Amino acid sequence: MARYGMVIDLNKCVGCGACVMACITENRREQALKAIEEGLQALENFKKRTYIVTHIFGTYPNVGVVYTHMICQHCENPPCVSVCPTGASYKTRDGIVLVDKEKCIGCEYCVQACPYGARFWDPYIRSIDKCTFCAHRLAKGEEPACVTTCPTGARTFGDLDDPSSTVSKLVASGAAVALKKEEGTRPKVFYIFPMRRR
Amino acid sequence: MLVAEDGTPLTAGTEEGKIKYLVWDLARNKAVKHEEAVLPALEGEFTVEGKRAKPVFQLLKEKVSQYTPEWAEKITGIPAETIRQVGVEFGKTRPAAVDCGWHDPKYKNSTMTWRAAAILNALVGSLVKDGILITGAGSTASPPPDVSEDSVTRIWGAKQGVAMASKGFTFQGFLDAIEKGEPYRISTAFLFSVNLVLTGPDSRRWREALKKLEKVIAIDIYPNDTVLYADIILPEHAFLERDDPLFGIAYAPVAGFHTRVAAVQPLYDTKHVIDIFAGITKRLGENYYNKFWVSFAKNLGAADPQAMGAKLREAYEKHGVRGIRMVQAQARNIDPAKLESEGLVVVKDAETLRKEMVQRTLTGRLLTPTGRIELFSFALNSIKARKGYQPYWDPIVAWAEPEVLGKADGRTTFYLIYGRVPTMTHTSTADEPFLSVLTPDFKRMAWINRAVAESLGIKKGDRIRLVSVETGAAVEAVAFPTDLIREDTIWVSSDFGHESEALRYKKFGVLYHMLTSIKADPVAGGIMSQEVVVRVEKV
Numbered sequence: 057m058a059r060y061g062m063v064i065d066l067n068k069c070v071g072c073g074a075c076v077m078a079c080i081t082e083n084r085r086e087q088a089l090k091a092i093e094e095g096l097q098a099l100e101n102f103k104k105r106t107y108i109v110t111h112i113f114g115t116y117p118n119v120g121v122v123y124t125h126m127i128c129q130h131c132e133n134p135p136c137v138s139v140c141p142t143g144a145s146y147k148t149r150d151g152i153v154l155v156d157k158e159k160c161i162g163c164e165y166c167v168q169a170c171p172y173g174a175r176f177w178d179p180y181i182r183s184i185d186k187c188t189f190c191a192h193r194l195a196k197g198e199e200p201a202c203v204t205t206c207p208t209g210a211r212t213f214g215d216l217d218d219p220s221s222t223v224s225k226l227v228a229s230g231a232a233v234a235l236k237k238e239e240g241t242r243p244k245v246f247y248i249f250p251m252r253r254r
Numbered sequence: 255m256l257v258a259e260d261g262t263p264l265t266a267g268t269e270e271g272k273i274k275y276l277v278w279d280l281a282r283n284k285a286v287k288h289e290e291a292v293l294p295a296l297e298g299e300f301t302v303e304g305k306r307a308k309p310v311f312q313l314l315k316e317k318v319s320q321y322t323p324e325w326a327e328k329i330t331g332i333p334a335e336t337i338r339q340v341g342v343e344f345g346k347t348r349p350a351a352v353d354c355g356w357h358d359p360k361y362k363n364s365t366m367t368w369r370a371a372a373i374l375n376a377l378v379g380s381l382v383k384d385g386i387l388i389t390g391a392g393s394t395a396s397p398p399p400d401v402s403e404d405s406v407t408r409i410w411g412a413k414q415g416v417a418m419a420s421k422g423f424t425f426q427g428f429l430d431a432i433e434k435g436e437p438y439r440i441s442t443a444f445l446f447s448v449n450l451v452l453t454g455p456d457s458r459r460w461r462e463a464l465k466k467l468e469k470v471i472a473i474d475i476y477p478n479d480t481v482l483y484a485d486i487i488l489p490e491h492a493f494l495e496r497d498d499p500l501f502g503i504a505y506a507p508v509a510g511f512h513t514r515v516a517a518v519q520p521l522y523d524t525k526h527v528i529d530i531f532a533g534i535t536k537r538l539g540e541n542y543y544n545k546f547w548v549s550f551a552k553n554l555g556a557a558d559p560q561a562m563g564a565k566l567r568e569a570y571e572k573h574g575v576r577g578i579r580m581v582q583a584q585a586r587n588i589d590p591a592k593l594e595s596e597g598l599v600v601v602k603d604a605e606t607l608r609k610e611m612v613q614r615t616l617t618g619r620l621l622t623p624t625g626r627i628e629l630f631s632f633a634l635n636s637i638k639a640r641k642g643y644q645p646y647w648d649p650i651v652a653w654a655e656p657e658v659l660g661k662a663d664g665r666t667t668f669y670l671i672y673g674r675v676p677t678m679t680h681t682s683t684a685d686e687p688f689l690s691v692l693t694p695d696f697k698r699m700a701w702i703n704r705a706v707a708e709s710l711g712i713k714k715g716d717r718i719r720l721v722s723v724e725t726g727a728a729v730e731a732v733a734f735p736t737d738l739i740r741e742d743t744i745w746v747s748s749d750f751g752h753e754s755e756a757l758r759y760k761k762f763g764v765l766y767h768m769l770t771s772i773k774a775d776p777v778a779g780g781i782m783s784q785e786v787v788v789r790v791e792k793v
């Protein structure tokens with residue numbers, strides 16, 4: 057049994073959005089086609105399972121740009137699962153947090169409970185939606201679409217229980233750290249934060 | 255290599271068709287052919303057959319001694335101490351490389367700027383090494399051939415004094431031909447995937463000029479701004495719908511070939527551009543049709559264009575564009591089935607290619623006249639011989655001023671520049687639904703320094719007007735005050751602000767080329783797209 061996790065190296069991100077686009081084409085193609093048909097406004101409102109936020113800091117001429125990534129953290133202790141009244145939100149044996157859309161009633165308790173803003177109501181499938189770590193690809197021995205697409209290799213994926221995996225090594229080295237530890241959620245997505253830029 | 259006082263490299267005659275250049279051998283204290291030197295002199299001055307001569311490195315050293323960090327601080331505003339520190343870091347770090355440019359000249363001195371960067375790379379051994387710059391130095395690509403002497407672009411470029419006018423890079427010359435009939439009148443324009451009214455310099459003029467032509471025929475996949483000026487639109491297959499010929503792999507550290515294989519049936523009544531031109535020339539008669547295939551073969555580099563032309567024609571008539579690809583693959587011993595299933599065939603992987611490039615460098619088989627990495631430019635030296643000395647074509651390196659230098663005060667006037675964002679190109683992404691919304695709005699705005707914006711009372715989202723100081727042309731933009739930009743500069747993205755109502759997913763931008771004017775850089779004839787100073791006004 058694997059314990060899947062991801063490391064996102066923000067030093068390597070160039071903000072191109074290829075991960076966002078890969079996720080949409082891999083996982084939300086039908087919804088995307090509907091939004092395209094509806095027009096620009098629907099596209100503007102189209103929710104993403106993973107997204108990038110640009111941060112500009114400093115005062116000219118000592119300035120920098122950092123891109124941060126949000127994605128479901130696939131917590132060991134996921135508050136979204138414990139608040140779900142119907143059992144739609146659940147954790148697989150591989151530690152992946154998923155939503156069963158047949159059971160989802162759209163109460164959005166989980167959206168409120170998630171400290172990372174990783175969940176959203178998808179009007180096209182009428183269910184809460186979120187990152188699945190591309191579980192269907194993992195079943196075929198493939199990595200998540202965002203990981204294979206990233207042109208700079210900013211996202212690394214693997215088994216956190218395998219000490220020889222790159223993700224394990226990065227986490228063990230202390231270079232990759234979890235977000236909002238104080239929430240007690242024990243995320244399995246880790247970030248390598250940018251080195252200070254002058 | 256030794257260069258005489260008159261600027262001529264010293265030679266020892268020709269052997270097997272190759273000129274042998276001299277270097278000074280410190281071991282034997284005399285001038286010898288490069289490959290015979292035991293200890294080639296980098297510095298000093300020597301006398302060879304009564305001529306005073308210096309090694310190129312000595313000439314470079316003398317040339318750059320005037321360009322001190324204090325001198326550069328006055329031009330760039332970057333403190334001399336920082337420049338010195340960067341220089342030391344660059345000199346001590348391995349591998350290290352500076353991007354030495356790929357764009358056509360944005361400024362009058364762009365050729366010299368990139369040359370300076372390339373020289374720095376050569377000095378720290380970064381031209382042919384793993385993990386750093388490997389393009390260029392090991393290239394086997396030939397320079398582009400001259401265009402016809404009757405070409406509008408060539409005649410116009412020569413008139414502007416462009417040193418490389420014969421290459422015909424000066425497409426801006428078509429404006430005079432359309433507007434004034436100089437050097438001769440043209441009546442019809444075929445525009446293939448080109449968006450002149452958005453990306454042509456002084457785009458106001460292109461808009462008027464296209465109206466004056468008797469016929470404008472546009473081949474494109476998008477109803478972009480230029481296509482709207484066409485009398486006839488020949489819609490092309492989109493990339494997923496088309497079979498393509500064989501192309502060499504570019505922009506990757508491998509040697510090989512790639513192609514496109516149609517993945518879906520065309521959605522609409524469209525054609526491949528080759529079908530379009532083959533169809534037109536066939537209607538014009540056998541003579542034109544035959545010429546089309548012969549010139550096609552020439553463009554593919556065929557040794558016998560007549561024979562190859564006939565072969566291509568036969569294959570095309572049987573199998574369409576796919577047939578052309580099959581002939582090309584056969585000529586290169588490439589398995590067509592593998593090519594079509596994988597889309598690309600790598601002939602030499604990165605490791606093999608790098609080894610070959612290193613070997614070619616070490617054995618003096620590069621494309622320079624000496625076969626080695628040379629700091630001295632033979633091409634620029636021949637321009638100097640033809641046209642006299644100008645810093646823009648110094649065969650070593652020289653500071654040459656851009657036209658706009660010193661013309662922006664950072665209070666009311668600003669240098670105008672543009673750049674890329676990862677999700678947009680000039681044109682082909684404008685109507686891509688998701689890329690359109692994945693591009694954040696701030697990347698579509700005009701960036702203005704935060705402190706300057708405050709002093710002008712400009713806030714984020716305010717509409718501002720950019721007015722070209724040179725032509726008076728004005729465009730509106732949305733302001734994005736930011737610390738990411740210098741006080742004297744305005745930045746916009748190279749989306750350039752599409753207007754065509756036929757594009758469903760376009761968003762706002764800045765019509766940059768309304769503000770540029772018709773210019774040609776002295777070396778290649780590029781449009782010098784950043785030689786622009788603007789005033790900023792609040793709308």
